[in-house]
């Protein structure tokens with residue numbers, strides 16, 4: 001058990017010294033949370049089983065859920081994996097450093113605990129200066145899942161990390177709020193055709209420019225016509241303590257949300273709203289705890305606000321959070337909808353609208 005978490009707040013005068021300190025902690029087999037361009041990660045030496053166990057313990061993460069190994073140079077890919085297909089190099093050249101994780105065949109040097117016992121390894125080069133300098137300075141590949149308690153929304157600030165993991169990890173590097181706010185896109189390069197396992201910071205359209213044969217390997221919501229479902233998933237994900245009801249679609253979204261809010265309030269429940277500005281303009285219920293995601297046409301802003309919004313609303317002790325899912329699938333939009341679907345206890349689909357991918 002860690003006694004005290006060291007908080008290293010980066011500023012222009014202490015950058016090198018903070019990176020050196022954090023790298024030293026990692027080299028000593030301990031855990032450091034640090035910013036990437038997507039979300040904060042909880043890092044440890046990816047090649048040392050005892051260090052990697054500390055990540056699982058701190059997060060309460062199921063041991064069969066593998067970690068992403070973070071690197072700072074393309075040469076490190078060759079140390080960790082073999083039989084790398086040419087297409088993988090094309091994607092590395094196009095998107096690294098950046099929010100793209102590639103699943104490759106692992107070399108034996110990568111321990112089972114890091115890969116969840118799989119013979120593949122997830123690798124990514126993050127596009128964040130602090131992350132890259134830290135990995136370089138440590139001189140080792142760094143395993144890092146998102147730095148939240150397993151099942152909670154991913155952290156986009158050091159404060160989110162501290163609120164989940166204080167006294168459970170050795171240090172946090174505070175580099176301010178992250179840029180993208182949603183995790184990396186995960187692409188499996190070991191299957192017959194490259195497969196997207198998780199939508200994320202790199203849009204599917206952008207990947208397809210380089211790899212038209214790319215297929216989608218994650219489940220998407222396809223029900224239409226006001227059906228309600230409780231997703232039965234292997235793991236709970238991105239979930240606040242309050243019940244989350246996601247309303248997807250565009251036609252009549254504000255009316256539907258007004259109705260749902262009023263129904264829950266009649267039962268005496270405390271309701272909050274996570275909504276685009278466009279929908280919120282037509283919400284007539286008064287006195288709601290509301291978190292505004294941004295305008296529908298600014299999907300990057302919405303992405304950067306999703307996890308923060310879920311966490312902020314959850315701090316208000318609500319019974320129910322209603323989520324406005326009037327979001328297009330473009331670019332990072334499919335990742336936003338994917339995370340909201342996973343966070344939801346209940347999903348209501350309004351119509352077969354433009355945002356329902358087939």
Ligand code: TXA
Pocket residue numbers: 036038039040041042065066067068099101103115118120121122124126144145146147182183184185186197198
């Ligand atoms: O943006 C990100 O990817 C962030 C930052 C910190 O880099 N990390 C992150 O890690 O989101 P995590 O552990 O929260 O999500 C890793 C995802 C999981 O869905 C895991 O199952 C999948 O990657 N994954 C890891 N290794 C895999 C493998 N060998 N095969 C298939 N999926 C794998």
Ligand code: MG
Pocket residue numbers: 145146154
């Ligand atoms: Mg995670």
